[in-house]
Amino acid sequence: MSKSPFLQLHEADTVVVARDFAPQGSVWTSPDGKLTVTAKERIELGHKMAIVPLPKGTTLLKFGQPIGFSTIDIAPGDWVHSHNLDMMSLHRDFEFGTAIHEPPAPATPRTFMGYRRQDGRAATRNYVAIVSTVNCSATSANYIVDAFDEALLAEFPNIDGVIALNHKSGCSFRYTGPDHQMLARTLGGFARHPNIGAYIILGLGCETGQASFLAEEYDLVTLDNAGSKSNRPLIMNIQDLGGVKKTVQQGIAALKDLLPAANQVQRMPIPISELILGTNCGGSDGSSGVTANPALGVASDLLVAHGGTSALAETTEIYGGEHLLTRRAVSREVGEKLIERIRWWEEYAAKFGAKIDNNPSVGNKKGGLTTIFEKSLGAISKAGTAPLRAVYEYSEPMTEKGFVIMDTPGFDPASVTGLVAGGANIVIFTTGRGSCFGCKPVPSIKVSTNTPIYDRMIDDMDLNAGTILDGEKTVEEVGLEIFEEMIAVASGKKTKSELQGIGDEEFCPWMPGPIF
Amino acid sequence: MSKSPFLQLHEADTVVVARDFAPQGSVWTSPDGKLTVTAKERIELGHKMAIVPLPKGTTLLKFGQPIGFSTIDIAPGDWVHSHNLDMMSLHRDFEFGTAIHEPPAPATPRTFMGYRRQDGRAATRNYVAIVSTVNCSATSANYIVDAFDEALLAEFPNIDGVIALNHKSGCSFRYTGPDHQMLARTLGGFARHPNIGAYIILGLGCETGQASFLAEEYDLVTLDNAGSKSNRPLIMNIQDLGGVKKTVQQGIAALKDLLPAANQVQRMPIPISELILGTNCGGSDGSSGVTANPALGVASDLLVAHGGTSALAETTEIYGGEHLLTRRAVSREVGEKLIERIRWWEEYAAKFGAKIDNNPSVGNKKGGLTTIFEKSLGAISKAGTAPLRAVYEYSEPMTEKGFVIMDTPGFDPASVTGLVAGGANIVIFTTGRGSCFGCKPVPSIKVSTNTPIYDRMIDDMDLNAGTILDGEKTVEEVGLEIFEEMIAVASGKKTKSELQGIGDEEFCPWMPGPIF
Ligand SMILES: [Ca+2]
Numbered sequence A, B: 001m002s003k004s005p006f007l008q009l010h011e012a013d014t015v016v017v018a019r020d021f022a023p024q025g026s027v028w029t030s031p032d033g034k035l036t037v038t039a040k041e042r043i044e045l046g047h048k049m050a051i052v053p054l055p056k057g058t059t060l061l062k063f064g065q066p067i068g069f070s071t072i073d074i075a076p077g078d079w080v081h082s083h084n085l086d087m088m089s090l091h092r093d094f095e096f097g098t099a100i101h102e103p104p105a106p107a108t109p110r111t112f113m114g115y116r117r118q119d120g121r122a123a124t125r126n127y128v129a130i131v132s133t134v135n136c137s138a139t140s141a142n143y144i145v146d147a148f149d150e151a152l153l154a155e156f157p158n159i160d161g162v163i164a165l166n167h168k169s170g171c172s173f174r175y176t177g178p179d180h181q182m183l184a185r186t187l188g189g190f191a192r193h194p195n196i197g198a199y200i201i202l203g204l205g206c207e208t209g210q211a212s213f214l215a216e217e218y219d220l221v222t223l224d225n226a227g228s229k230s231n232r233p234l235i236m237n238i239q240d241l242g243g244v245k246k247t248v249q250q251g252i253a254a255l256k257d258l259l260p261a262a263n264q265v266q267r268m269p270i271p272i273s274e275l276i277l278g279t280n281c282g283g284s285d286g287s288s289g290v291t292a293n294p295a296l297g298v299a300s301d302l303l304v305a306h307g308g309t310s311a312l313a314e315t316t317e318i319y320g321g322e323h324l325l326t327r328r329a330v331s332r333e334v335g336e337k338l339i340e341r342i343r344w345w346e347e348y349a350a351k352f353g354a355k356i357d358n359n360p361s362v363g364n365k366k367g368g369l370t371t372i373f374e375k376s377l378g379a380i381s382k383a384g385t386a387p388l389r390a391v392y393e394y395s396e397p398m399t400e401k402g403f404v405i406m407d408t409p410g411f412d413p414a415s416v417t418g419l420v421a422g423g424a425n426i427v428i429f430t431t432g433r434g435s436c437f438g439c440k441p442v443p444s445i446k447v448s449t450n451t452p453i454y455d456r457m458i459d460d461m462d463l464n465a466g467t468i469l470d471g472e473k474t475v476e477e478v479g480l481e482i483f484e485e486m487i488a489v490a491s492g493k494k495t496k497s498e499l500q501g502i503g504d505e506e507f508c509p510w511m512p513g514p515i516f
């Protein structure tokens, strides 16, 4: 355990980062003890020091990924910043598949204790849900949920809860237009989610986003535990049933009927290759890209090595790093899908006379971030360094194994809602300023980037990556800690947000518009 | 009480509408008995019959407003539709102030029993609120509200309830950009609403939509009953307080402190000129423009005659009728503000490659709607025929008396949220298909357009305008019924939605984007 003021964020890196003010003469030693580098000048907090000779034109690696080229010869111990590092041609063209690095295969396969649905899907939780088609049915859905208090659910110990998937939309968009499709894809994704053991669909009746459209277009079936796939799910419309009061009575009865079957599940060993990890960060700070994000990347690479899926999202926060991601794409097609999504965002912003600007600000530069790659990689590093196997639109089912991207906004609840709709059955969320996020029906592990926020928000934080800054643990060590916590939580260990019951309000389908 | 199959929607109308299939020879007699007209041919349900001679080129009036010109000479008893009615030049240019009709002054002034706030504002209800700045604080806000159960509130009989104003946004928009301003204006409007006796603002801490920006930009003050206007409202941020658990504990304590003062109110007579009526319709059907909407228009004109305010909204549903509304504008400036808003919607739709199309559909035409004016007037008729005194943007404070327009989408919860933010202290909502809308902290009276939906949704419907279709009451009579119900509800009579506790989920700030 190094007490050096320097951190190596990835074993392939050719620069290290100062986790503290590092006076001239500060020393960094590689984990294997073979390499020792001494700072030739004072290196400020967050800034970089070269650890190997980097002759002019050499690609520099941070997060295990290129952040630019040396513009002059750089020696070990030199400070690295705008005076000797530039993006140069990296930003000029898109390459596809030129930087494929498979994470090493694991020594032993791992399993988690999950639920196996009759149709083969792997679940980490077992919820019962009411899917609201429209804001007009949200209150009725809440009233139905209210009836399922602890006393009633005590009879059904294998059910984690009854949730209402309420939102602020469902009408006044174009029938089968983009918002309609996106909302239906999201609601459909939740309905089909392995963590939902049973559900009903509740609408008003006259909304544009009809329950019947949802059920037919997204091929929804009753997910009863007996595995019968022949039936459409139960659809209830308030206008047909005669108003709120009668709907609530009938809704309670209908859900009660589903509980005994939904309770008939038990956890069993399932390969972690069936975990679909959704990563996110919210309330980022200067430490996010140095501690929690790269550590989560280590966990992500481990999951991918075990055959699992790890999804990066928040397109607006990875913006500027797309040239690096295309180099990791397993095919031109996958890479071009990402570019197409980036273009979509540029055009969307332009519609409103806005711009997506992820360039390092003056403050970022002072903090040691030299290039837009480096800033974007701070977010991208959450999902490790594995080859990019697929790019999905918002809420699309994520069917590929390995590292994938889903296009979502950076707004946390909207981003995670899309990831869960796409099948994520575990979420890991990094935060520097502090977050109290939860996302039913999927557990969300929160990792703090610094120790003060971990201590202050101890009721909400699951893990502390601030130990890296404190010099107590390496990125690798915290990465392993996150990996083990992920398996424990997937197996039933409650996260802090679950212990507090958080995750209903956070259902937040993204709808870019227009609304009429 | 006429059992004629024909209805006159407004006393100035030159056509009547068939409320049922009217065989040739069917008779309509004017209320004063002076005019009797016999149908010269069969008139279908929803279609129009002329009641006076309409020589070629005459303006035809329905809803007391022009719907087009006769293209040939029309005689009393003639069926009026596309073969003899056209919009012609009405649609070609905008006129300003050429059709000003002041409703007649009332015989006696009227009052309602309301609450008078220390600063003079008039309230119809007395709620305590938590204003969430961002989705991230929504769950904590709910947990705080949960502590204020019936038992606790029983000590404070003058408080109607404690509500959480939660939403799905508050971050990932441009700082001081349009979405930020619109959300802040909406949250600020609720915070300042006379029906909110006391409130706190609750945020996460790192959101773009900062609580401090909200409080400063919208000049929020502690609305304690002692009338002290010198203090900023209490702002709580979860990150500062150390997470959900500690925030909830402190939030409960803070709100409890506000209850005794908030309870110190009593109802007193207040002129109805201080009512601000927000009108809306949702789940419209073929009867909406024949029964509930024109009847609500009668009530609206009565309120305006008494010096009160009546606000029309749902711009996309009045689209196509703007040329008629500018003729009612009290100034060119007011009329041009409306046109500017119409252009905004056209450009907004075009950004997404969409169009706002409010033209009568084939089904509308079969149902008897000849022109786009007639269709738009079906919605516009909710707000009567009084001169248009102001046009407001979404959630803007409505300070003018008389008939005004607020630009909102047609989506009901978003539309009413804007109206309430703008100061509406009573809402009347017409529905044909059935609605279970409610909107805390303001009572919302629901009027059905037909008797079957009134009977079927009796737990949700307050009034039945279907009696007009049934031949039991005139539009005028139902209009008076609505007017009296409005005063009774403003004075404390609970609406059906209030009796059921509806109106939390329906808080739905409109945000046209972009979100990042
Ligand atoms: Ca982030």
Ligand SMILES: [Ca+2]
Binding pocket: A280, A281, A282, A283, A314, A317, A410, A411, A412, A415
């Ligand atoms: Ca984010």
Ligand SMILES: [Ca+2]
Binding pocket: A166, A505, B166, B505
């Ligand atoms: Ca809610």
Ligand SMILES: [Ca+2]
Binding pocket: B280, B281, B282, B283, B284, B314, B317, B379, B410
């Ligand atoms: Ca409407």
Ligand SMILES: [Ca+2]
Binding pocket: B280, B281, B282, B283, B314, B317, B410, B411, B412, B415
């Ligand atoms: Ca509407």
